[in-house]
Amino acid sequence: MSKAYAEMSKEELRELQEQLNSKYVDAKGKGLSLNMARGKPSPAQLDMVMDFLDVLDSKSAMISEDGVDTRNYGEMDGIPEAKKLMADIMDTQPENIIVCGNASLNIMYDTFSRAFVHGIMGNTPWAKLDKVKFLCPAPGYDRHFAICEHFGVEMITVPMFSDGPDMDMIEKLVAEDESIKGIWCVPKYSNPLGVSYSDEKVKRFAALKPAAKDFRIFWDNAYAIHHLYEDESRQDKILDIISECAKAGNPDMVFEFASTSKVTFAGAGISAIASSVANLDDMRKSMTIQTIGYDKINQLRHVRYFKDINGVKAHMMKHASFLRPKFEACEKVLDEELSGLGIASWTVPNGGYFISLDVLEGCAKKVVSMCKEAGVTLTGAGATFPYKKDPKDSNIRIAPSYPSPEEMAQATDLLVLCVKLAAVEKLLEA
């Protein structure tokens, strides 16, 4: 039905441009004000979790399984029942878990900070090295890259594919360059692609032979349980990196992170780090100086609310029922309006919080700014790459979680219009 733009004559393109321009002028007149910039839960999704606030009250028993009063100081590791719950979410064992505060980003930052000041397991603190480099599969999560930038860590972009990052490149680089100290990964429903690492890639990660003894995989399992579909065949599964690393003779090579920020309340959840016992013991040396303990009452609240991992899974299916229509509303418009035009490609993820859209090279910034002008805010173009520089200026991250499905359709209508306009302009300039 639709003709690929590249096959159009200049004249056809000019005519199309005129039509699109007139539509864009109309769109600007509508006074839209929609935000698809960040992976924020919607008010409706949060309303659904309000009964979380009922589970603890003045009549509640406040003692943990191992007899600790959750209202008092201590138990830095977290209460045992919370360690078990987070271990089940992260597909590991309670002894590999420290339950922390309200945000996994905070643990990631602190882990960096510790590596810089105190070093990992007796290795030279990174602050004392001339050069520290990190591998950054991209498109990726802007806040990971921001941590690197803030600590002056040089980022090396690694291409992402639909089954994980470019392992050939990673294997080669870490083996030959001792200044490469880590890599950022979002292994499941990755931000922003929504793809999950294949078993083969996870095994290749676990078998890396890095030159740096303190090389660590920063495994941000942010979307471990964030499926969009009930049908198990549409639920991605990844291997447990911690046991894979152990099997491959690299037991200490990974720090894994997760939280319940997108499970209960964003900013009022609990987070956890998972790693080898040796790594955790190394961390505890600093953590016990940094804190007497994290918020155990909120840990207890989570355990009482969910009971166990099955409670979490059932709860996440309710989330899916809220999120799925938003994703599908966006995907429908993308499909109907952009298929076959040869000017864009996008991901159709089974979970997570994002859809990734690639437009013609050199057009992403323009598209984002045109959308903004007409009232739809997207994540800044380039944000998904180190130093906010998308070398092709083509990737756009779409966050469908906040708007309603209707708003998502409206916002995507505008987005596809801008994608088309930018494409036509580019082709006319060629």
Next chain:
Amino acid sequence: MSKAYAEMSKEELRELQEQLNSKYVDAKGKGLSLNMARGKPSPAQLDMVMDFLDVLDSKSAMISEDGVDTRNYGEMDGIPEAKKLMADIMDTQPENIIVCGNASLNIMYDTFSRAFVHGIMGNTPWAKLDKVKFLCPAPGYDRHFAICEHFGVEMITVPMFSDGPDMDMIEKLVAEDESIKGIWCVPKYSNPLGVSYSDEKVKRFAALKPAAKDFRIFWDNAYAIHHLYEDESRQDKILDIISECAKAGNPDMVFEFASTSKVTFAGAGISAIASSVANLDDMRKSMTIQTIGYDKINQLRHVRYFKDINGVKAHMMKHASFLRPKFEACEKVLDEELSGLGIASWTVPNGGYFISLDVLEGCAKKVVSMCKEAGVTLTGAGATFPYKKDPKDSNIRIAPSYPSPEEMAQATDLLVLCVKLAAVEKLLEA
């Protein structure tokens, strides 16, 4: 009535020793198991706050004064009503406040960490300096000293008096040594002495002329509202260090810390840092990389529970009614058993969480270990000094908050017995 031990003959001392020894053997037989080691709230005190868990439930309005959904991401500074509450507790203004996570110790550690990796206001990061020194008024808080030790900061002990630390020494040292980057202070009901800084000393702090441009006073106002007496004449007051520093032309010289750990629940309260706007802006550069925001729901819970500072003050009077009898039970035994013997002196604080006991030089370790042997755990002797080394081996910190008043009396009975025994042994050796 009682004769000073120093005036006793060897024979009298030997006789006394025999009596005391026999009492000690009896005491050991009682099978005591009491803990006066840490400033932990007692279960009864925590029971009193259980209605704190009722203020938010599934029916609650969750939007902050400025329209922010506390259940969602964002608002790194904290919600305005929580900034106001913490500002009132800390006797400063909301614009001088960032409300943080569950523990002020964590903010102090992070503030150190930032200074080490990123430097304060563009100054050289401390990690890049050959030497960083801190002044440590002592006896003081062991966890402050632990942070210094963990970061390899050299600690210089400064004597503490009943109205604050030795200002002559502090003024001289900071003026001449650029490697001195800070000082730890607990200005009100100080840990462990329970004394508060006089107005004159606060003013001298504010007027310091440090050689280091990035010298900072770490003002741990942990017991800002923790009075033991309703009578206002027995409530210590200190000057606001932030406005005093501003008046003295040193607006950026102080970081102040506080939390509600000993107001609501230990480990599930909220904390805050107070400082000049310029300092806070400098911190925000790192904090916005470290976190999207702290737990705003717990902030809201605090504000709804207390309404305002008057609610907090009324609440703290309920705490006082729990804590006071424990302090008084201890003080009564100390007074009755040790007055006039010339072998000990102790503080009688108007607030805070500790009583400080000084025994004969060289006897503190022995007393603590004898107590332990008979079932009463005290803070390790030396813990109140840098590197855990009390140069006189004479200071013992008593934490009356956890045991009941009856248990405090029992525990202090044993303590005074051990103080006497150690004194007699010392005098006999002389």
